[in-house]
Amino acid sequence: xxxxxxxxxxxxxxxxxxxxxxxxxxxxxxxxxxxxxxxxxxxxxxxxxxxxxxxxxxxxxxxxxxxxxxxxxxxxxxxxxxxxxxxxxxxxxxxxxxxxxxxxxxxxxxxxxxxxxxxxxxxxxxxxxxxxxxxxxxxxxxxxxxxxxxxxxxxxxxxxxxxxxxxxxxxxxxxxxxxxxxxxxxxxxxxxxxxxxxxxxxxxxxxxxxxxxxxxxxxxxxxxxxxxxxxxxxxxxxxxxxxxxxxxxxxxxxxxxxxxxxxxxxxx
Amino acid sequence: xxxxxxxxxxxxxxxxxxxxxxxxxxxxxxxxxxxxxxxxxxxxxxxxxxxxxxxxxxxxxxxxxxxxxxxxxxxxxxxxxxxxxxxxxxxxxxxxxxxxxxxxxxxxxxxxxxxxxxxxxxxxxxxxxxxxxxxxxxxxxxxxxxxxxxxxxxxxxxxxxxxxxxxxxxxxxxxxxxxxxxxxxxxxxxxxxxxxxxxxxxxxxxxxxxxxxxxxxxxxxxxxxxxxxxxxxxxxxxxxxxxxxxxxxxxxxxxxxxxxxxxxxxxx
DNA sequence: GTGAAAACAAGAGCACTGATCTCGAATTTG
DNA sequence: CAAATTCGAGATCAGTGCTCTTGTTTTCAC
Numbered sequence: 344x345x346x347x348x349x350x351x352x353x354x355x356x357x358x359x360x361x362x363x364x365x366x367x368x369x370x371x372x373x374x375x376x377x378x379x380x381x382x383x384x385x386x387x388x389x390x391x392x393x394x395x396x397x398x399x400x401x402x403x404x405x406x407x408x409x410x411x412x413x414x415x416x417x418x419x420x421x422x423x424x425x426x427x428x429x430x431x432x433x434x435x436x437x438x439x440x441x442x443x444x445x446x447x448x449x450x451x452x453x454x455x456x457x458x459x460x461x462x463x464x465x466x467x468x469x470x471x472x473x474x475x476x477x478x479x480x481x482x483x484x485x486x487x488x489x490x491x492x493x494x495x496x497x498x499x500x501x502x503x504x505x506x507x508x509x510x511x512x513x514x515x516x517x518x519x520x521x522x523x524x525x526x527x528x529x530x531x532x533x534x535x536x537x538x539x540x541x542x543x544x545x546x547x548x549x550x551x552x553x554x555x556x557x558x559x560x561x562x563x564x565x566x567x568x569x570x571x572x573x574x575x576x577x578x579x580x581x582x583x584x585x586x587x588x589x590x591x592x593x594x595x596x597x598x599x600x601x602x603x604x605x606x607x608x609x610x611x
Numbered sequence: 612x613x614x615x616x617x618x619x620x621x622x623x624x625x626x627x628x629x630x631x632x633x634x635x636x637x638x639x640x641x642x643x644x645x646x647x648x649x650x651x652x653x654x655x656x657x658x659x660x661x662x663x664x665x666x667x668x669x670x671x672x673x674x675x676x677x678x679x680x681x682x683x684x685x686x687x688x689x690x691x692x693x694x695x696x697x698x699x700x701x702x703x704x705x706x707x708x709x710x711x712x713x714x715x716x717x718x719x720x721x722x723x724x725x726x727x728x729x730x731x732x733x734x735x736x737x738x739x740x741x742x743x744x745x746x747x748x749x750x751x752x753x754x755x756x757x758x759x760x761x762x763x764x765x766x767x768x769x770x771x772x773x774x775x776x777x778x779x780x781x782x783x784x785x786x787x788x789x790x791x792x793x794x795x796x797x798x799x800x801x802x803x804x805x806x807x808x809x810x811x812x813x814x815x816x817x818x819x820x821x822x823x824x825x826x827x828x829x830x831x832x833x834x835x836x837x838x839x840x841x842x843x844x845x846x847x848x849x850x851x852x853x854x855x856x857x858x859x860x861x862x863x864x865x866x867x868x869x870x871x872x873x874x875x876x877x878x879x
Numbered sequence: 880g881t882g883a884a885a886a887c888a889a890g891a892g893c894a895c896t897g898a899t900c901t902c903g904a905a906t907t908t909g
Numbered sequence: 910c911a912a913a914t915t916c917g918a919g920a921t922c923a924g925t926g927c928t929c930t931t932g933t934t935t936t937c938a939c
Contacts, residue, residue: 486753532852565833584800683889
């Protein structure tokens with residue numbers, strides 16, 4: 344997600360003081376002060392998320408948040424050193440919310456061997472989440488907001504969706520349901536596919552399949568973003584059919600076989 | 612810069628009064644005042660675009676623009692009723708710049724029958740333009756900036772890229788170089804494909820091909836956006852190979868045949 | 880030409896914003 | 910209990926988009 348290793352350094356969420364880390368993450372908020380701090384932090388984020396959902400990142404105002412919470416604006420800086428840090432915290436939360444939703448959608452498919460149904464579920468979950476929280480989606484996948492350097496802490500949560508997508512493909516492959524497309528790859532791409540395969544903790548996965556899944560990944564977010572940001576208006580605008588069709592087309596591109604007949608059929 | 616004849620219309624730049632339209636669009640700036648107005652408008656946009664390229668839409672400040680131009684900030688409102696209107700003007704210009712670049716890249720392929728080469732050229736032009744003006748790309752395809760309602764005047768310029776993509780496909784089809792993929796489409800999608808086909812002024816085009824081109828269109832922008840916004844970092848980050856490979860894969864998905872041997876070969 | 884009408888630039892001002900600093904009050908820690 | 914730390918509030922600063930008023934300049938019709 345971000346190329347610079349030290350990213351924000353001391354400027355990410357939370358107070359910069361290394362502070363009372365001695366207890367470790369045993370249970371939340373030992374002292375009353377710590378508990379109050381955690382609660383207030385959560386409350387700030389909740390109110391900020393509310394404003395974000397209302398008017399987008401542009402309309403998120405520290406002063407408005409503090410006003411709504413009945414505190415001075417300056418007090419907010421004890422919890423988030425800057426507006427961007429608050430935004431970063433919201434970004435991480437949003438990545439995690441989306442990731443959790445997607446993973447849940449995958450898990451909800453009872454038949455773990457119905458790979459195409461799982462693929463549908465994962466893709467559909469992305470679209471549904473985006474439709475439900477358009478501003479948060481825009482925060483994650485739209486233009487980077489400030490000058491911005493994506494903090495290190497976001498790359499983990501951000502990877503959950505591609506992990507879910509690749510998880511389905513890996514399962515299909517290890518189940519023997521996938522054929523090697525036998526694509527010829529450029530050397531650079533071959534190496535990158537190898538790195539991805541390694542990150543997936545899987546013995547082997549045809550590199551052509553890896554790349555095709557990458558194509559489907561970028562396609563999915565391109566399509567969802569276009570729908571959400573109005574670029575499909577006038578042509579593919581009610582995008583339900585286009586989306587459903589495309590998800591199948593991408594599954595076919597990867598090579599996911601049709602599900603057994605008792606699996607949930609494609610919508611409509 | 613702008614292609615639409617009356618350019619801004621009543622709602623964007625310019626005073627709201629219908630004013631001196633009697634002369635018609637014969638030649639730019641008849642009276643001295645009109646000429647000065649046109650020049651200043653262009654100068655404002657130029658300076659605004661400069662600031663945009665520097666710090667993104669977030670960093671575009673009316674006051675800074677006026678300061679740089681040596682005028683009072685209030686005077687700027689005679690030319691653009693609001694900051695969003697200035698942004699809208701920049702958006703339209705950017706769409707046109709991108710569209711012109713893409714169309715030029717297509718035209719630059721001498722052999723009009725080398726459809727795959729033209730496809731490569733068009734896709735590559737999108738990526739190159741995006742890399743060259745990341746902030747303007749973000750303005751067009753990132754999160755909608757204000758509360759925002761895409762003004763009517765943007766849809767024309769915005770359509771130039773998909774038109775260029777479809778143009779290649781239509782040419783390939785009319786040249787008999789394309790096979791009907793014979794995709795089964797949902798009724799809604801079938802209707803939308805018919806609408807698109809109608810908008811293309813082409814007698815017939817297999818609806819499956821239309822939809823596949825739509826898939827490639829969304830994939831292209833998803834991939835370019837992901838690269839530009841850093842979502843490929845750590846995996847497919849130097850995206851040249853991935854991009855080249857994917858462009859070919861999408862051309863294959865549509866059914867564009869390989870070019871004749873004397874045509875420019877795929878890069879690398 | 881001349882006088883009315885329209886367009887214009889500038890300045891003051893409003894209601895905001897993010898951010899910093901200082902100063903008492905509360906709380907945790909030794 | 911005392912010292913150290915954390916905390917909240919107020920004042921303040923520089924900056925923003927935008928509006929309104931005032932006086933000047935240009936244009937247009939007679």
